[in-house]
Amino acid sequence: MDLTILYRGPLASCDYDCPYCPFAKRRDSREQLRADRAALERFAAWVGEQRGDRLSILFTPWGEGLVRSWYRRTLVELSRLPQVARVAIQTNLSCRTDWLADADPDTLALWCTYHPDQTPYERFTGKCAELARLGIRYSVGVVGFPDHLPAARRLRADLPGHVYLWVNAPEGHPLTDAQAAAWTELDPLFGYSRHPHASAGMPCRTGESVISVDGDGTVRRCHFIPAELGNLYDGSYREALRPRTCPLAQCDCHIGYVHLETLPLYDVFAGGVLERIPVGLSG
Numbered sequence: 001m002d003l004t005i006l007y008r009g010p011l012a013s014c015d016y017d018c019p020y021c022p023f024a025k026r027r028d029s030r031e032q033l034r035a036d037r038a039a040l041e042r043f044a045a046w047v048g049e050q051r052g053d054r055l056s057i058l059f060t061p062w063g064e065g066l067v068r069s070w071y072r073r074t075l076v077e078l079s080r081l082p083q084v085a086r087v088a089i090q091t092n093l094s095c096r097t098d099w100l101a102d103a104d105p106d107t108l109a110l111w112c113t114y115h116p117d118q119t120p121y122e123r124f125t126g127k128c129a130e131l132a133r134l135g136i137r138y139s140v141g142v143v144g145f146p147d148h149l150p151a152a153r154r155l156r157a158d159l160p161g162h163v164y165l166w167v168n169a170p171e172g173h174p175l176t177d178a179q180a181a182a183w184t185e186l187d188p189l190f191g192y193s194r195h196p197h198a199s200a201g202m203p204c205r206t207g208e209s210v211i212s213v214d215g216d217g218t219v220r221r222c223h224f225i226p227a228e229l230g231n232l233y234d235g236s237y238r239e240a241l242r243p244r245t246c247p248l249a250q251c252d253c254h255i256g257y258v259h260l261e262t263l264p265l266y267d268v269f270a271g272g273v274l275e276r277i278p279v280g281l282s283g
Contacts, residue, residue, distance in 0.1 A: 002085075002209060004056045004274070006223060006255060007043060009215035011036040014063040015094055016118040020143070020170070026063065037070045039215030044074045046217075046233060050083050058111075058274040059089040060223065060255060066095035076100075079108040088274040094119060097130045109137040109275035116142070116151035125158055132160065139276045141166035144183045144190070145173065156186050164277050168254065169193045189268065189278070196252035200245075203261040207244040210259050211237065224248065224256050 013028040028036065047055060057078060065071035066089065076099065078087045088109040100108070110131065114124050131138050140159060142152045144167045156165050167187040169175065175183070175194065184190045206212075207221030207229065214220075219229045219237035221244065230236030251257040258265045258273060270279040 002054045004210040006058050006212045008060050009036045009039045012062040056086040066091045072099045076103045079104040093127045100134045105135040111275050112140045114142050139164045143168050145170050196250035197257045199251040200249050202246050204246045205259040
């Protein structure tokens with residue numbers, strides 16, 4: 001069985017201070033960090049025990065995971081397991097990158113977000129250059145606030161042409177058609193992000209071949225639907241896997257709507273769904 005897992009443990013701290021993010025500059029207590037580490041190690045152990053399934057894993061922490069040693073170590077370990085087809089993580093790329101030399105570059109990939117007001121431009125692009133040197137697949141993106149446009153244009157000009165630059169529409173900040181057109185010049189796929197997608201009653205891969213898992217092992221179909229399907233560690237989720245339609249009116253997050261069967265995004269991102277790399281591109 002091919003199964004995609006979106007894992008989100010209790011980690012909720014970040015080293016950046018983005019004004020639109022509720023987790024900006026939030027610090028987890030030592031107890032919370034120990035709990036997150038234990039939960040991640042339990043999940044990694046479960047992955048290591050699987051036989052017969054082909055797993056693709058995307059880590060979507062509320063905060064920044066790669067500044068924590070246990071996330072770096074887990075990504076390396078999982079990348080070298082034969083049952084793992086892909087392991088990726090969403091990151092601001094503020095961490096060091098030398099650890100990636102120990103990972104399998106055919107399996108590990110990064111979904112990187114550039115925050116122009118949080119990190120020096122040269123530091124971020126230097127990290128991207130190091131990823132390329134190490135042979136790590138990656139995409140880079142920005143949130144489409146109007147004041148981010150000059151930095152995004154500079155980034156597009158400086159990144160290699162084969163590195164995909166994605167743009168997320170800023171939540172709660174509607175864009176004019178002219179502003180959207182400017183972002184579309186940088187990201188031809190921006191139209192998928194600009195407006196929420198009608199999803200009620202639409203077939204979706206979540207709950208069948210895609211699941212969301214939290215730190216306790218509770219399985220849900222995706223991060224945005226609270227109904228539980230069972231638990232990962234006792235195997236009770238398996239009997240709940242089946243084709244489903246979406247119960248929500250709209251889906252407005254890429255990690256959700258990419259799995260809608262009414263959209264062509266599995267073809268658009270074939271081979272790079274988790275790391276958000278369109279077919280034919282690699283970083």
